[in-house]
Amino acid sequence: MKRFFPWIVGLFLLVINLPAQAGTTFESVKARGVLVCGVHTGLGGFGAPDAKGEWAGLDVDVCRAVASAVFGDAKKVRFVPLSAQQRLTALQSGEVDLLSRNTTWTMTRDAGSGLLFSAVNFYDGQGFLVARKLGVKNAKDLNGATICVQTGTTTELNLADFARANRLDLKPVTIESFEESVGAFMSGRCDALTSDGSQLAAIRANQAANPDDYVILPERISKEPLATAVRQGDDQWFNLVKWTFFAMVEAEERGVTSANVDEMAKSADPNLQRLLGVSGGLGKSLGVDDKWAYNLIKQVGNYGESYERNVGKKSKLQLDRGLNELWSKGGLMYAMPLR
Ligand SMILES: N[C@@H](CCC(=O)N[C@@H](CS)C(=O)NCC(=O)O)C(=O)O
Structure with a gap:
């Protein structure tokens, strides 16, 4: 047996x-x-x-x-x-x-x-969405900023890699749900929201009360x-x-x-x-x-x-x-x- x-x-x-x-x-x-x-x-x-x-x-x-x-x-x-x-x-x-x-x-x-x-x-490619009134022009200006990021994505690791490689102090605010992460960003809980460029464009177009109040920074920090x-x-x-x-x-x-x-x-x-x-x-x-x-x-x-x-x-x-x-x-x- x-x-x-x-x-x-x-x-x-x-x-x-x-x-x-x-x-x-x-x-x-x-x-x-x-x-x-x-x-x-x-x-x-x-x-x-x-x-x-x-x-x-x-x-x-x-x-x-x-x-x-x-x-x-x-x-x-x-x-x-x-x-x-x-x-x-x-x-x-x-x-x-x-x-x-x-x-x-x-x-x-x-x-x-x-x-x-x-x-x-x-x-x-991954990018950053920020409120226009913040006056930030590129990603390197985000030193010390809080960044909303959703768990279960490639986005999380890319953000950490980008911060380390560029010696930036970026404070991730990790959130499990999509709605919550967008909501947290729009209500000002984070200085920036990071995701795929296309998703940022969709969030800006579909979820912002006034899309012009937000800008997508020019850098793409990863290949997606x-x-x-x-x-x-x-x-x-x-x-x-x-x-x-x-x-x-x-x-x-x-x-x-x-x-x-x-x-x-x-x-x-x-x-x-x-x-x-x-x-x-x-x-x-x-x-x-x-x-x-x-x-x-x-x-x-x-x-x-x-x-x-x-x-x-x-x-x-x-x-x-x-x-x-x-x-x-x-x-x-x-x-x-x-x-
Ligand atoms: N392309 C990236 C990110 C794609 C992704 O899932 N992004 C989130 C943040 S915007 C999302 O779509 N969430 C929607 C949800 O969980 O319902 C990946 O494959 O990990």
Whole structure:
């Protein structure tokens, strides 16, 4: 019996680990008929209910694009709002199929917590928000200041590293909830609030009584590549999520939009025919219909359309494309070849 004991334990461990392996997410999503997507608790431009109560945002669009690729229907998504603290556990435990929520791709999260990051949908960096009346012009002027920062984020460690590297005395005020940290800052409990630049822009635009009373300091003290993530050991699902995002970028690179996709499908260009599933389609390798990319472009739009609608110059956030511009226009957005 003693001899068999390690085998029995091994078998038991294998069985309890099974749901997180063997590429089962794709099957369970299909069987359920709806994608369960982990998003922000409410960050206008990235993930928040709009005026009609419908989830909208750059991260939300990735969820909808994946649903379009799987079901041909962008509406087949159930959104699960997750706080900074909850998000990684929610994905690890299988509560959500996909995490699309301002989450920085770091080595520890990617290699050390059973997760895999699939594609960066927003290149960001950490900054500081201060009240204009404070007269602070750059981050180095913050010596001696109190800084509101939320726990469970990359932000906490970056702040400590920045202070140490620059011999600054920055006093972190660590707060567990998003609302509370924003509230603490707005009520003057901290001199500055630190977070990803995009989040500061969203907080300033959506949560300040008068946005002009606040300024975002020019420095970015870290790299925050915000990316979608899935569980490790689920290769087919990982591929589907990754290539869905690349299809959004590829569509922008090739000038295909939600408005012209039907026209573009008539093109003689083999690249467009492949992308839009007219001939030599690419769906099979992902286990989906050859019209997967056509569907997501038609229903959600290309990356540039999603960017402009949610966070771009004409949106409330008014963010420049910056690093999120296509590589061919000086940015970092580059789709791996869809062929
Ligand atoms: N990108 C950073 C920060 C993202 C983040 O979660 N930021 C906080 C502070 S603004 C947040 O979104 N909190 C919302 C919540 O917990 O509901 C990370 O991945 O750790």
